[in-house]
Amino acid sequence: MDAWLDWARGPAFVFSFVFLLLGLLRHVALTAWEVAHVWRRAGDRKLPLGKLLRATLLWLVPFTRLRHRFWFGLTSLVFHVCILVVPVFLAGHVALWARGLGLSWPAIPNAVADALTLLAVVTAVLLLGQRVFSRATRSLSRVQDFALPPLVAVPFATGFLMMHPGWNPFDFQATFFVHVMSANLLFVLTPLTKLSHMILMPSTQLVAELAWHWPVDSGSAVGRALGKEGEPV
Amino acid sequence: MAQQSGRYSYYEETRALEVTDRPRKFLEAFAAVLEHSSYGIALDAYARVGAKCSRCAASCQLYQATGDPRDIPCRRSELLLRVYRRYFTYGGMLRARLFADFALDDAAIDRMAEEFYRCTACRRCKLTCPFGVDHGLVTHLARYLLAEVGVVPKALVVSVREQLAGVGNTSGIPAAALRDTCEFLHDELQETYGADVPFPIDVEGAEHVFFPAVSDYLLEPDTLMGNAAVMHVTGGSWTIGTGNFDGINYGLFYSDRMMERICKRVGAEVRRLKGRKVLVGECGHATRSAWLLPNFLGADAPPAVAFLQYTYRALAAGKIPLKREKIAERLTYHDPCNLARAGRITEEPREILQAISAEYVEMTPNRSENYCCGGGGGTVSIDEIRAFRTRKMGKAKADQIRATGAKLVVAPCANCKKQLKEVCEDNGLEDVRVVGLHDLLLKCIDFGAAGGKGKE
Structure with missing residues (x-):
């Protein structure tokens, strides 16, 4: 078991984390390239930058955006806060980064981390519940939409059990292994699934606006490409 | 289609036997449009981030009215996004190749034709989407591609044909009839208000060239x-x-292209x-099209001025003298989606109406969150x-209007x-009159104070 755990915490983690970083970097690079490409060709280069910035910030910090679907919005918001704060600011994780790369930042108290961890698991279950029991949402959902919330909950549930060995009915090493491997799996999945929104989110408002800015003569260029220039209306 | 012959009925796949050229043409058009326009950047992002949260369902007036899952904006957009994903992403x-995934066929095109014309492209859902997915843009693009395979409502083509080839x-309306109409309107103003209001035609060098919705004539x-x-x-001028x-x-x-x-x-x-x-x-869509002029004419396109903005500025500068008596009836304002959704024109008409109306009430929701008229x-x-x-x-709109009284x-x-x-x-609102803003303003202008030869 120790060998497996060492593998999960060593090469498997390094691979998944590098995959995550490179994958996200690819998204950023592609988006930046596309934005530059579209803007360079556009006939109209005036963008409502103030409005775009405002919309982007409103959605990045969506506390004011809860009116429609209030309970869903609130669950989603709490879920996101928890899953962002705990992995980054848990004392145990901070210590790992300090040991591995010599980087260090303040940690949150373990009691707070416990509460947020439980909230993360509860909200993940609620999100899945809302997806399953709301007719509209269910009819839209793909496999990844059902699978991701429980998958995200796994590292949090196992992490909680590791912090409280007295309550853990399973073997500590096994729990540890599942904890690390489920996180590794999520790192790999992030650039490949809708989880990529963690990096694409800030660009979506800009992208939606830019898509309305076409090159001059785009219509006739399409007509030429399709051999329809002379065609009657 | 179920067939009955003797004792046994059988099922015949008519669709499978019918081979048409449309899917190929659709994809050709799609490829050409992606290359020569800027839609690709949005489709690429939407195909990657769409969270399928269905928050858009809560804001879509079509889905609220029908309750049919196919009318959920995110689900409708998926009809086009899956074509993009299948044929234009690795x-x-x-x-x-691995899973015998979705393939574009005639049935898929027919489904798009139906659903993308149920949507009015009001873009209300964009405001509630966490990713700002512009389902109105997807509808716009899908209709463009459908038009390239010959699927367009007849009413739209007939109008455009008259405009471009008629x-x-x-x-x-022939130019001669336009002159007659303008003369008639001039006389009408003279008779009713005693004001000599010119309708300048073909004057070179004027600051503004006027483009109303021609149906107004x-x-x-x-x-x-x-x-x-x-x-x-x-x-x-x-x-x-x-x-x-x-x-x-x-x-x-x-x-x-049109x-x-x-x-x-x-x-x-x-x-x-x-x-x-x-x-x-x-006119909402005429204004939005005019805002898009630089897309087609480049940076030196003539700037577009919406009449509401012109009037508001003039009123604010005190250039429009108003009579003391205001419109007494209770009135409300409907925000056209093409003016208000992106927040471009919302306050100007309200300022004007508040200046000329004794009892102005808002419908809810309003401004950028307004409901579409339904058309x-x-x-x-x-x-x-x-x-x-x-x-x-239109039911949501009718309820809104009724609630204002x-x-x-x-x-x-x-x-x-x-x-x-x-x-x-x-919807049983026969006693409600729908009017334009300048119709009402006209009744309140004090032509006498304006230096004209007014009756009063």
């Missing part, structure tokens, strides 16, 4: 008289061009008359679907006006 191509405007003379009166009392006096651009609803040709005709007329600005009458995206011109438009799509609804948009009149008729 992941999709790989998936298709008389030169969507209502088929037939259906909304009061709006036009109001427009002319405002230009008169403010001393504005403007002209109507006989070469092209139609602001309508149904290309916006189904084809960028939209470009119509926009270029607008640009050509402004150049011919050596004008400087495009002054758009009371957006060109669907208002399709008479065959009136029952769907007014009773389903107003007997006057101001809608500065030719399409909204037609639709709202029908919505009121079909």
Whole structure:
């Protein structure tokens, strides 16, 4: 078991984390390239930058955006806060980064981390519940939409059990292994699934606006490409 | 199709036997459009991030009215996004080879044709999408591609044909009839208000060249008289061009190729008359098309001025003298989606109305969160679907109007006006009148104080 755990915490983690970083970097690079490409060709280069910035910030910090679907919005918001704060600011994780790369930042108290961890698991279950029991949402959902919330909950549930060995009915090493491997799996999945929104989110408002800015003569260029220039209306 | 022959019935796959060229043509058009326009950047992002949270369902008035899951914006957009993913991304191509994934066939095209014309492209859902997915843009693009395989509502094509290959405007009004109409409106103003309000035609070098929805010349003379009166009392420099006096651009609803040709005709007329600005009458989609002019004409396109903005500025500068008595009836304002959704024109009409009305009330929701009249995206011109438009799509609007108790609804948009009149008729609101903003303003202008020879 120790060998497996060492593998999960060593090469498997390094691979998944590098995959995550490179994958996200690819998204950023592609988006930046596309934005530059579209803007360079556009006939109209005036963008409502103030409005775009405002919309982007409103959605990045969506506390004011809860009116429609209030309970869903609130669950989603709490879920996101928890899953962002705990992995980054848990004392145990901070210590790992300090040991591995010599980087260090303040940690949150373990009691707070416990509460947020439980909230993360509860909200993940609620999100899945809302997806399953709301007719509209269910009819839209793909496999990844059902699978991701429980998958995200796994590292949090196992992490909680590791912090409280007295309550853990399973073997500590096994729990540890599942904890690390489920996180590794999520790192790999992030650039490949809708989880990529963690990096694409800030660009979506800009992208939606830019898509309305076409090159001059785009219509006739399409007509030429399709051999329809002379065609009657 | 189930067939009955003797004892045994069997099922015949007629669709499978029918081979048409449409899927191939659709994909060819898709490829060409992706290459020569900018839609790719949005499709690429939407195909990657879409969270399928269905928050858009809570804001879509079509889904609220029908309760049919196919009307959820995110689900509708998926019809096009899956084509994009399958044929234009590596992941999709790989998936298709591994799992016999979705393939574009005639049935898929028919489904898109149906669903993308149920949506009015009002873009209300964009405001509630965490990722800002612009389902209106997806609808716009899908209709463009459908048009390239010959799927367009007849009403839209007929109008555009008249404009591009016929008389030169969507209502088929010849230049001579335009002159007559303007003369008539001039006389009408003289008779009713005692004011000598000119309708300048083909004046070279005017600052503004006027492009109303051309149907106003037939259906909304009061709006036009109001427009002319405002230009008169403010001393504005403007002209109507006989070469092209139609602001309508149904290309916006189904084809960028047509939209470009119509926009270029607008640009050509402004150049011919050596004008400087495009002054758009009371019309939502005409205003939005005019805002898109630089897309087609480049950076030196003439700037577009919406009439509401012109009037508001003039009023704020004290250039429009108003009578003391205001409109007594309770009135409310409908925000046309194409003006208000992106927050571009919301306050100007309210300021004007508050200046001329004794009892102005808001409908809720309003401004950028307004409900569509129900006839957006060109669907208002399709008479065959009136029952769907007014009773389903228009129901939210009818309820809103009823809740205000107003007997006057101001809608500065030719399409909204037609639709709202029908919505009121079909929803038991016969006593509600739908009018343009300049119709009312006209009644309140003090021509005497303006230095004209007013009766009063």
